[in-house]
Amino acid sequence: MREQQAKKVRVATCSLAGCFGCHMSLLDIDERLIDLVELVEFDRSPITDIKEVGPSDLGLIEGGVCNAENVEVLRAFRRQCKTLVAVGACAITGGVPAMRNHYPLHECLDEAYVNGLGVQDGGIPNDPELPLLLNQVHPIHEVVKVDYFLPGCPPAADTIWTFLEQLLSGKPVEFAYRQIHYD
Amino acid sequence: MIEHFSLDGKRIPFQPGQTIMDAAMQAGEYIPHLCHNPEFRPRGSCRLCVVRANGRSVAACTSPAREGLEVESDTPDIQADRRSLLQMLFVEGNHLCPACEKSGNCQLQAVAYYCGMLAPDFTHLYPVRELDGSHPDFVLDFNRCILCELCVRASRDADAKGVFGISGRGIGAHLIVNAPSGKLGDTDFDPHDRAAQVCPVGAILPKHKGYDVPIGRRIYDRKPVSLVGDVADHQEDMS
Missing domain, CATH: 3.10.20.740 (Ubiquitin-like (UB roll))
Structure with a gap:
């Protein structure tokens, strides 16, 4: 039993500029979660609340890169994870957050914090603890090497399960037609 | 013979x-x-x-x-070349499938699914392009135009109107509208035009019925383009 536990695949997950929808889709594999925890243990993840990523076999990244902290976390994941996966439209294309790429950053901030509807005594937040925003939102493959891509907004629970099951059993990763969609 | x-x-x-x-x-x-x-x-x-x-x-x-x-x-090598072409088409425009009304009825998506593209993993250009909502029945979203020229050919050859054209060269090539203002609303473009029905992507979109058919139940959500064919042949499924 102890030996079997030692062989568990260590999985780290995080959401960068994402909405946690992809994590919800992971939870949406329902009772297969019980099968999954037989095979894996979690490192840094919203599921464990571990704050720093440690050496892991598999890293699942949700969301694109929109600020300096995203870059730091993503690079730490790349350093620590043997296999890194871009999960969902935002990690793959920047997604909805990248819609701000069409506007200068100061216009976005002004719109939200200065000129926005109902804003009183507005001002752009400048607490030193706040990570600095990048000029544009980027997909994660523009910052680090990515080993696998799981498209979808979010990828269906079935798609995530198929991926994990095939990857963990060492099979080539293949999907049925309806498991891959970009929306 | x-x-x-x-x-x-x-x-x-x-x-x-x-x-x-x-x-x-x-x-x-x-x-x-x-x-x-x-x-x-x-x-x-x-x-x-x-x-x-x-x-x-x-x-x-x-x-x-x-x-x-x-x-x-x-063949594997030809399909790989096709994936690269598709990836370039995706990153050259702003193809935001989760926020696009055409998603599921989009032939660019469908062909990319068929060719096995999981991600457009090139550098995204995020070009800044206009949106033209001047026409009462149709919206033009230049973010999604892939310069196939089907609307250009349909408007010129089938509708005898010449509403659309391509201007510029190379990466500067872009779709234009044949009106002094450049606005679709200032042309005689009509919902019954063939040009209104041939766009393979979400660049020429009918207004007021974007989600009449929900995501998940659209042409390419269930079956691959190799079986169901071009989106231009499926206008009845989209209205």
């Missing part, structure tokens, strides 16, 4: 004068394409239908079929 060529080892009949694409479509064999529609003169611009004919790479939609030609289309 019926002649034949081979497509991935299958014997395909053709009439003299037909292209490789014409004959393949007639025989029910699918060769990926975006800028081709048999109603209009072939353009050969999207390059997705490039096949290897007797060892030479040619666009199937513009190359005449010839007796005894050996055509390869569905």
